[in-house]
Amino acid sequence: MRTRIKELRARYDLTQEDLARKIGVRRETILFIENGKYIPSLKLAHDIAKVLKSSVDELFIFEKD
Amino acid sequence: MDSKARFRAFVGLVVVVLAGGVVYIVATMNAGVDVEWTLVSAAIVVSMALVAIALVRKEREDLKRGFPKDDERSRAIRMRAGYLAFFISLYFLFGMSGVQTLLEDRQIASLPTAEWGMIYVAAMGSIFLAVHAYLNRKGVPG
Numbered sequence: 001m002r003t004r005i006k007e008l009r010a011r012y013d014l015t016q017e018d019l020a021r022k023i024g025v026r027r028e029t030i031l032f033i034e035n036g037k038y039i040p041s042l043k044l045a046h047d048i049a050k051v052l053k054s055s056v057d058e059l060f061i062f063e064k065d
Numbered sequence: 066m067d068s069k070a071r072f073r074a075f076v077g078l079v080v081v082v083l084a085g086g087v088v089y090i091v092a093t094m095n096a097g098v099d100v101e102w103t104l105v106s107a108a109i110v111v112s113m114a115l116v117a118i119a120l121v122r123k124e125r126e127d128l129k130r131g132f133p134k135d136d137e138r139s140r141a142i143r144m145r146a147g148y149l150a151f152f153i154s155l156y157f158l159f160g161m162s163g164v165q166t167l168l169e170d171r172q173i174a175s176l177p178t179a180e181w182g183m184i185y186v187a188a189m190g191s192i193f194l195a196v197h198a199y200l201n202r203k204g205v206p207g
Contacts, residue, residue: 021130021132026132026136026138026139027132029137032204038204038205040137
């Protein structure tokens with residue numbers, strides 16, 4: 001899984017800490033999601049997409065194995 | 066329960082556990098139970114206190130910076146670490162009973178059952194901490 005979170009964060013000038021605070025999770029959670037090491041729940045994915053004014057399918061790109 | 070209430074509950078639990086440890090040490094000292102066992106208990110309580118202080122300080126810092134005590138990822142790690150620690154410690158239990166049988170067969174003095182139990186609980190706790198630290202670094206599979 002790839003994500004465009006880092007790219008969109010940069011667009012809105014948000015750090016990982018800012019994004020984590022806005023959606024009420026720990027900073028490491030954002031770090032792990034960005035690195036593809038944690039697949040968030042649908043609700044968390046939706047919350048991230050909302051803050052980054054995007055949609056879940058734009059943010060998360062699932063690739064075939 | 067919000068993060069602040071959870072943090073207060075965590076601090077309360079830490080204080081109760083440490084106070085229980087101190088009371089136990091004082092009671093064993095007064096009862097004149099062997100000194101070595103009292104020293105081991107004191108070392109365990111002191112190491113628990115050090116870990117608890119470090120954890121409480123980190124949690125307090127995180128709360129001040131506006132981060133929650135835990136979130137869905139930390140809960141997922143805790144659940145998986147608990148599940149894995151349980152199964153791994155079952156193998157440890159089989160190993161321990163094998164060692165005890167061997168000791169009995171060779172007529173070597175073995176530990177009392179209560180102490181085997183304490184070793185098992187300590188091993189289960191250590192396995193949980195190790196698996197938790199590993200998953201925290203490597204990530205939990207989705």
